[in-house]
Amino acid sequence: MDPVILFFLLGLIAGLSRSELRLPPAIYELLSILLLLTIGLKGGVELAHQPLLGIFPKLLAVIVMGCVLPLLAFPVLRFFGRLSRADSASIAAHYGSVSVATYAVAVAFLNSRSIDFEAYMPVFLVILEIPAILVGILLARGISRDTKWGELSHELFLGKSIVLLIGGLLIGWMVGPEGIEPLKPLFFDLFKGVLALFLLEMGLIAASQTRTLKRHGAFIIAFALLIPVPFALIGSLLGCALGLSVGGITLLAVLAGSASYIAAPAALRVSVPEANPTLSLTASLGITFPFNIFFGIPLYYWFALTLHGQWS
Amino acid sequence: MDPVILFFLLGLIAGLSRSELRLPPAIYELLSILLLLTIGLKGGVELAHQPLLGIFPKLLAVIVMGCVLPLLAFPVLRFFGRLSRADSASIAAHYGSVSVATYAVAVAFLNSRSIDFEAYMPVFLVILEIPAILVGILLARGISRDTKWGELSHELFLGKSIVLLIGGLLIGWMVGPEGIEPLKPLFFDLFKGVLALFLLEMGLIAASQTRTLKRHGAFIIAFALLIPVPFALIGSLLGCALGLSVGGITLLAVLAGSASYIAAPAALRVSVPEANPTLSLTASLGITFPFNIFFGIPLYYWFALTLHGQWS
Amino acid sequence: MDPVILFFLLGLIAGLSRSELRLPPAIYELLSILLLLTIGLKGGVELAHQPLLGIFPKLLAVIVMGCVLPLLAFPVLRFFGRLSRADSASIAAHYGSVSVATYAVAVAFLNSRSIDFEAYMPVFLVILEIPAILVGILLARGISRDTKWGELSHELFLGKSIVLLIGGLLIGWMVGPEGIEPLKPLFFDLFKGVLALFLLEMGLIAASQTRTLKRHGAFIIAFALLIPVPFALIGSLLGCALGLSVGGITLLAVLAGSASYIAAPAALRVSVPEANPTLSLTASLGITFPFNIFFGIPLYYWFALTLHGQWS
Amino acid sequence: MDSHQRKLLTIIAEAVLEHQLTQMLDKLGASGYTISDARGRGSRGVRNADWASSGNIRIEVVCGEALAISIEDYLFKNYYNNYAIIAFLTDVAVMRPEKF
Amino acid sequence: MDSHQRKLLTIIAEAVLEHQLTQMLDKLGASGYTISDARGRGSRGVRNADWASSGNIRIEVVCGEALAISIEDYLFKNYYNNYAIIAFLTDVAVMRPEKF
Amino acid sequence: MDSHQRKLLTIIAEAVLEHQLTQMLDKLGASGYTISDARGRGSRGVRNADWASSGNIRIEVVCGEALAISIEDYLFKNYYNNYAIIAFLTDVAVMRPEKF
Ligand SMILES: Nc1ncnc2c1ncn2[C@@H]1O[C@H](COP(=O)(O)O)[C@@H](O)[C@H]1O
Ligand SMILES: Nc1ncnc2c1ncn2[C@@H]1O[C@H](COP(=O)(O)O)[C@@H](O)[C@H]1O
């Protein structure tokens, strides 16, 4: 198994056995800043080689997917799960949006198998964070005047992860491969180590989330385990249709099948406060994230292999 | 002198002259987490090459040493130092247990002289943390029903240092030398730099400990300066008897001669609250730690050279 | 543009658009500790090659410059700016002293152009921090008995930046080029990455400073934009007179043209409390620092090229 | 020196509300406020500050009784239903009444 | 809106006790608590939070008088002799009495 | 168990004063103090703790009324004019009067 996943396991086990191990919040912040910048910078440097015009239609298709996914999840939650409208909308928004950590683990997975992927995948990552959250808010409140769109768009477009990803992309794109050289030791060489520490902390957090699991009953567990697979399948089909490589298809599947736990919770807490935040966080962090990094990523890779083989 | 020791000296001098230099606690945590994981991972990777069965009898011998050392220290403290039973037991537990930072400096010392040591030394480090603490608690309270053994064993076996060391060992052992490659830049290449920063902070902490020194009188100073040497001698004799290499003997001597300042204080604060915690911490951090890294390690290395020469 | 400056720009833009991006204070501390140690260590290692005696007269000349600069700034602030005596003296002290971050960016600028500079430049950096602060305090209060010189010199000579710079210099000088090898991955290889993150945070801080700008009116903005250039010219002329290389002249100009935002604020807050601290900080961090890293450093480099050409 | 009666309103709320609550205090006319980071447990479960947004903040406002009550009313109308938040009021004495 | 009298019990204790003390509060029936990190000086010397376990924590509990007293008694019996710990009680007014 | 009246003096001040203020408390004879980090806004603007010296600290002292007043006086004479600092006094009840 990839060592970074073992670090997640270590955190999970330590957390479940109530070890006193804890990473200070400041360190968690540092690690996530480093990961976001690294993903952005790497993508930007790659993009520097390439004509950009061709990716716009693809971006559009990806945005459409970001809008459709929550619309698929919402009825499941509302009618099968009998959750309130606000809770259904909120969870749908989380699952339509994406998880940067899952993406990073998938990148590490592909790297260690020397599988390339399209340079613009980090752009997809950025782009996919937002539409599902907007759709989720609309699902919760309709096009109500109550929603403070100003505050919301501020929250969305100026949130930490968007700013660092886009910032990294632009810087990488501007300085190109030679310019980035002196930054490599911190941002590129340490990438896996930083990811390992980050996953250690994620394991601890996931463990603390599972403690609130029983309160929420079987439906939410089932949802969090089962919805990633069809979503990832949608992602890989779209990837195929867009003519992506095996690596690219895998990553788009991962994006579709993963659930946000940074951008979505923050935005929904402000815009749909009546939704219970622990419900969506427990599902996304406590179940879907571990599921994806242990089982999802290899499975979605297999989707990609199979589909890519079919088409070409 | 090894540059990492100069960093300790810098911290010590800055602290003694009451400079405002301070590392934030979150950074201290990060550095100690990195050190513990590095020590574990390195050991684990080395162990991956080796048959494990042979080391069990050695582990047993080492555990016996961990139980005997506090039994030797206790009467000295109780009768020569006229300390209370609780204080004597607590200090004995600290000195029977081990200091990870001292171990790390000794590893750096051996590395810079290209002296190898047995791969299972980190296992000794883990193993030696606990028995002395248990013996110390028994010395303080007998086998009383009062002691909350549940809480205590939780504290001992799920404390930060044990979890990270064992976790690192297992991960290193599972992924082996190739698997660890991508983690090397963070955990291995930065090792000495991280150790240097950590020792800078240790210097500042040691300086603040020395401020409470005068309160505790001459006996505790003498004890903290004199006990490490015979303890280290016991450790090196045992190392010799177990057929360790010069590097291994040195490290076992360092383990025996060093005093815990993380695991032992935490466990004893909970289990023997009537012991004065500043007494043992001042001795261990303010005197024994500096003594060991300046004078102890080279001396114990010389023990190892001499003894190893005798035997072989 | 140098990527590290793009990071500053990213922070600045994020801050001005009120993004929620923030680096935890503990991380800011870690980054600044790393930068200070790196600058010190690098200088120390270089100095290890060299006879030290020759630099004493140069140090003297540099100290004189450090005393003269605030004396030039003071009347400008007092008579053109109509600021109170305390405020004028305080700002003069800030601008006579130096900014370590600006120096670090200038070093990165020179490195990326493979331009060497004298090994003792970090000594100048250390030396220049203090005299202007003393002169500023004298300007504010005369040689009054009120000033607690004991406390003040403690603040000055045992402040974080002095201790780490001098500590780094001494350690580097003692261990020399081979001894420093194992510390290189953390302190040297990561230098640019660490600087990039640090500048990201500086951008955020500078942005928050500009919010108080309007309160202080046009004079302070003009002062902060215009004074660095003549000061840097003085620095480069002195550098020329001392026979420095192009790199050395550039750095001395940068030191003269930059304004302190760590040592000076702390010392003046204690010694001249009636001076408004946000006034000098806004000028130094919110205007002069960005001006210098975007426009100043290339300009001062051009000064150095021109002057050096003239003389030799 | 004389001392004057004022109220100290302490608000403990989830960290995500920091910006909104300080804006509200500015708008309602508080002369200042002090914030520190906290964690805790309440009816909405444990908030253990494992990462920034999972923690609480603790806001203190020294003010007159009227302002204290209108802040509490504002909290009641806008936050008590949906957020992890509590508030309580203490009597305090201050030396510079014109400041608060 | 009406306000109701409650007690605010503030405990300052060495950080190592956090787990034990919150368990105690749960057991004695406190409706919640708020914790922040602190440092300080007292009869047991300076506790300067240089590293985690050398610091203090500050626990606040809003509760009725009876519970406040039984918590203080518990502290007295179990902790005052051997640990760096103090506690004090303040009168506070709350708007939602059913919460505390 | 009996409870005894004491005063709780809370000082909020810019972080750079920590050393001076604790020395002052030692000199004036406080039996102890507790410090935590804070940020805030007041008449001297926003102090947002972006980096260490730009933040505030919050000092609490449990003491008798006389000492509380002499500390306030000291602050008034030495700090109120030039520093971002406020202080307020609360009544508290303690169990161990000999400690404070
Ligand atoms: N009885 C209490 N005493 C002190 N703090 C409380 C109490 N109840 C709740 N809190 C704090 O207020 C936050 C929100 O409370 P709640 O809305 O009840 O979840 C909790 O996370 C605690 O930090
Ligand atoms: N008079 C006091 N005022 C405020 N805090 C105090 C006081 N005395 C003690 N403390 C706090 O309580 C902790 C433990 O006190 P002690 O048990 O007296 O050492 C100290 O570290 C301080 O944080």
Ligand SMILES: Nc1ncnc2c1ncn2[C@@H]1O[C@H](COP(=O)(O)O)[C@@H](O)[C@H]1O
């Ligand atoms: N009305 C208030 N309520 C609570 N805290 C305040 C208040 N006014 C000022 N402060 C705090 O005291 C610090 C200094 O206040 P000032 O001297 O008014 O700038 C501020 O940064 C706040 O943290």
Ligand code: NA
């Ligand atoms: Na998704």
Ligand code: NA
């Ligand atoms: Na030992």
Ligand code: NA
């Ligand atoms: Na200058």
